[in-house]
Structures are given as structure tokens and as C-alpha cells.
Amino acid sequence: MKEFLDYTLIEYDNFNFKVYTLLEIIVVFFIVKLLLYIIKTGITKSTRFDVAKKYSVYQLIKYFAYVITAVTFFHIIGFNVSYLLLGSSALLVGLGFGLQNLFSDFISGIILLIDSSVKVDDVIEVDGLVGKVVQIDFRTTMVVTRDDKYIIVPNTDLTKNQLVNWTHNDILSRFEIKVGVSYNSDVNVVIKLLKEATLSHKDVEKKPEPIIRFSDFGESSLDFTILFWSNEVFRIENIKSDIRIKIFDLFNENTIEIPFPQRVVHSPK
Template sequence: MSYLKEVIGYSFAFGKDYTVSLGGFLLVIFALVATHFFLRLLRRIVCARLKQEDQYKFITLFTFLKYFIFTIVLIVSLDSIGIEVTVLLAGSTALFVGLGLGMQKLFQDITSGIFILLDRTVSVNDIIQVEGKVGKVTQVNLRTTRAITHDDKILIIPNHKFLSEILYNWTQNYEKTREFVEVGVAYGTDVDLVKEILIQVALDNRVVLRMPEPDVHFQDFGDSALQFRLYFYIADSFNILKIKSDIRFGIDKAFKEKNITIPFPQRDVHIHQK
């Protein structure tokens, strides 16, 4: 027993001004390990009572909180064994200033990540558009947000971009979105027939919602065509490229059956000989 006390009481130098016993060192390790298991248990208990959507937000915020708690536990543990952390921090002021300047973007991203989670700017499964790129959000972390594009590529977006740039969130208000397809027909075509065909093509597509109903707008008298725009609602905006393609195929087929011509611009070239 005396041998065990002697081992635990064994001290070793830590820098010039501090000595730490093996028992004190083990106390710090025990405090960190106990904190780890406590936080792990707390996370499981809370997540079990949350909806899946809220779990993602809680886990992200909990990660930030976990690091904060570990820092507090470490400071208190070191102070309890005689190491004054405040003195060490004061002596490293210049170092921390340099690190702060170098990690400014990182802090901006983390702060932005917290705001995103609190005000629900972006959530998992939202369809977003940033800098002309469209993606479906798969993960919201403290520093970055991940989204998958139509081409199955992963967008890794620094969170500060959501606060400093314009963000389009296609599905924040509702899951359904209003989309459109444009088409032109030759002058002299029955415009009422065109409207009827376009609406029917939209209704024939299983992805297009029945309510609100599809609608057709007569956009303009173009240089070589009457311009129409078919509006419709869908609940799967992430696959909008394929949906629009299918509708265009349907329009082309229906127009051919009704002998409706889709014109193309023509230019007359006159050659004058002198």
C-alpha cells in the first residue's frame, strides 16, 4: 500500500515552475474520461426524445457544447492539481492573437453555423442554390454544410457564405415548388388549342401536382413565334431537370400529333452586286 502511495505521489517537472504528481495527472485523465462518457450518455438520452430532423441540429450544437465543456473541465482539473491556467494563458497572449487572426474564417464559419441552426436558415433535405449551384442538403455542421448536386457531386459550403451572400432555399416554406417550361409556336396557331395541350401534357406527368392546377401564360409575340410559358407545381424540385425534360418530350409529341409547328429564327441574307 505504501508502495502504491509512493508511485501515485511521484512528481515530475512541468516546465520551470510546476511539478505534477502522477496522482494529479491521473485525476485530470479521469475527469476528462468521465466527462466524455457523461456527455455521450446525455446525447443518447436527448436524441431518443427528439424527431430525426431535430436530432441533426442538436448533434451539431452539442458538438460545439462538448468542446466548451471539455475546456472548462480541463481548466478546473489543472487548477485543482496546482497548475494556474490563467498564468499560462497570459504568457501565451501573443500566440493566441496570432492564432486568432489566422483562424478568423474558421470562427466566422462556426458562428454562422450556430446562427443557421438557431434560425433554421438551412435544414437537412432542403434544396438550396448558392453561387448558381443547386444541391440537396445532407449535413449541417458547425463549420460547413454539405449538399449533393444533380450530378451526385458533393458541395462543401463554408457556413459564412450563408450570411454574407444571397441564398435561395427552394423548399423552406413548402416542399412543393412552382416551375415552368417555355415553348414557342408558329404565328397563326390556335392559341386556345396550345393552352389545352400544354395543360394536358402537365397533367399526364405523374410527378406534376394536381393542386394547384397547371397554368399557361401567353408570354409575348416573339420575332418568329408566339411565346408561351407552362407553369406547374412539383414536390420533388431536386429532380427538376429530368421533370422538365419529360414535359418537353411530351410537348413535342403532342404538337406533332396536332400538326403544331415549333418555329426557329430565320434570317434573310441579301447579296447586292455592284
């Protein structure tokens, strides 16, 4: 058995990679995977954190474990990590200048995971792009848009640019729909129908109650604005569409006209 364990698999100059070295690496690998599984299970069952924070905590622990594992592998093989880093310091300085953006993304990833300003399942808006956070890695964050397109966003873009987090504190978000009706419409009836259409949707919050504003006397219509609150931020455009359809049906039932823009064209004499 000892002869088998001492059998040299790779030999180069003073470097000897033996069977027992390979077995040590395999054992360490499986121990780390087992520990990560136990930690993940414990974090998942914990009731102290929400889903997003559980993800962040586990990601930080996993990356830390990977670093320790890599150092351990070097030690088992026989490399002195301190000498390796010292000998390659000049190279690392050169790489540092060339990979500034990459390092910046890594630091930004750590910041996002620690301070939880952006979490998994948050609905965010960056540079006009609205998406739900699917995964946060050290370098990039994956978001899915309302068109179900997956976009990879560098973490630096989430920390240095102005960012709107629609679901940061689980507070209801307010949205609006604009509607115009003809000048011969009964304003009180219009307000009643708009509120009825809005409250009929299951994803519109009943408290606070939707607000109907008579916004303005338009060029060809009386303009109203519906203000309502909802938790369904990501699919809000679908909710608005459903409400508009309901408004259209109620207007037809009550002979409320939505006017076409009117233009007067004068022909030259």
C-alpha cells in the same frame, strides 16, 4: 489496488500523469458519449421538431458538451484553464487577427444552427449554385448539387451573401417552361395539349392548376409559357425534361409543328 492507481505513467517537472487520472478521463469520456446518445435518441423521437431542427438542436448540444468535456479533461490533468487563457492572451490576440475569417465562419455556423434560416435538406441557391444542404458544421456547410457533386461552403458565405432558400417554409415553388409553335397552329389546341402534358407528371401539383400563357408573337413562332408548381425543387430539371418529352409526343400526335428559326440570307449582287 491503490498502488496500481497511484502508478505514475508520465512524469515531467511537477506534472504527474497517473493511472487513476487516465481512468477518470476514460470514465468522463464514456459518460459524455452515453449522455449524447441518450439526448440524440430523445431528440430523434420527439415530435415537436422537424428533422432539420432536430439536427440543429443536437449539434449545438454536442458542441457545448465537447467544450465542457475539454475543460473537464484539463481540470483532471491538473491544468488551470483560467491561468492558461490569461497566460496566452497575447497569443490569442495575434491569432485572432490572423484567423478572422475562421472565427467569422464559426459565428456564422452558430447563427445558422440557432435561427434555422438554413436547415439540413433545404434547397438553397448561392451565387447561382443550387444545392441541397447535407450537413451543417460550425465552420462549413456541405451541399450536394444537382450534378451530385459535394461542395463545402464556408458558413460566412451563407450569412453575408444574398441567399435563396427554395424550401424555407415548405411553400410550393413555381417554375416555367417556354415553348414555341408554328404560326399555322391552333392556339386553343396548343394550350390544351400543354396543360395535358404538364398535369400528366406525378410531381406537378394539381392545385394550384398549371397556367398556360400565350406569351408573344415571336419572329418565327407563337410563344407560350407554362407555369406550374411543385415540391420537388431539387430535381426540378428532371421534371421539366419529362414534361418537354410529353409535349413533344403530344405535338407529334396532333401534328403541331415546332418551327426552326428562319433566316433570310441575301447574296451580294
